[in-house]
Amino acid sequence: MARLKVGVPISGRGSNMAALAEACADPAFPAEIVLVLSNEQGAAGLERARAFGIETATIDHRGFPDRAAFDAAVTARLEAAGVELVCLAGFMRLFTAGFVEHWRDRLLNIHPSLLPAFRGLNTHERALAAGVRLHGCTVHFVRPELDDGPIVMQSAVPVQPGDTAERLATRVLAQEHRIYPAALRMVAEGAVRVEGERVVYRNDWNNDGLLVDPPLA
Secondary structure, eight states, X not given: OOOEEEEEEESSOOHHHXXXXXXXXXXXXXXXXXEEEESOXXXXXXXXXXXTTOOEEEOOGGGSSSHHHHHHHHHHHHHHTTOSEEEOSSOOSOOOHHHHHHXXXXXXXXXXXXXXXXXXXXXXXXXXHHTOSEEEEEEEEOOSSTTOSOEEEEEEEEOOTTOOHHHHHHHHHHHHHHHHHHHHHHHHTTOEEEETTEEEEOGGGTTOSEEESSOOO
């Protein structure tokens, strides 16, 4: 069976991209990364991708007159590589609605909160300020609104007494690296589909949309 061809846009160190690449290095995994693309020439994740033998490309957003022109160039480069699914991994640019609709239900993102809570930036600091007892991360299909879209998988991390944003972020990042490959597998195997604005799971995946680490008593 052909493996799903994945493109991964990044802007920085690419730690979630590396987690996906490690999973895809297994020939039995149902997806393969065919392109890692960055808007930053010096993104550390580009070198990490090349170490996995993955093709890389840079498209500097500063060279375009507007967001739509940049997005069109990104789409063209992804499609030239044969990309069928896009997995955002720390890509620090907001895409236009036109880009999102072009890739509708073929565009995944991972966000460091239990969406719909704490959309946007500084999620760990905001979670601590709000006094929540559970924080975590979410893999979701992308919609034009910020950090919105049907949820594929989440992992919940208990907030511990005395937590700092840095300590909490470290534990959440470990879960990001755990669930992004798992969610990609689900999508690549056809174990999920989008109905309306909700993800529906194939019967044998019904209990795999939420992880808690460590498990709650």
